[in-house]
Amino acid sequence: MIDFALDRARSGRYGHAARHLADCAAADTEIENYGPHPRHADYLNSLRQAHHRKTAFWQRVRAE
Structure with a gap:
């Protein structure tokens, strides 16, 4: 969903x-093995x- 919004410049979806x-950042502390997926950072x-x-x-990211 994040990639979709940013790759297609769907500014209405940025929030x-x-x-x-x-949510991903919050879940990051619970994930021990990302497998083939990149770590959150x-x-x-x-x-x-x-x-x-x-x-x-990025302004909305800072506001969250």
């Missing part, structure tokens, strides 16, 4: 995506690199 990202860094110009999204 939902920011909440999903906050790595995923967050990849989002920051790929979508650094989407300030409306």
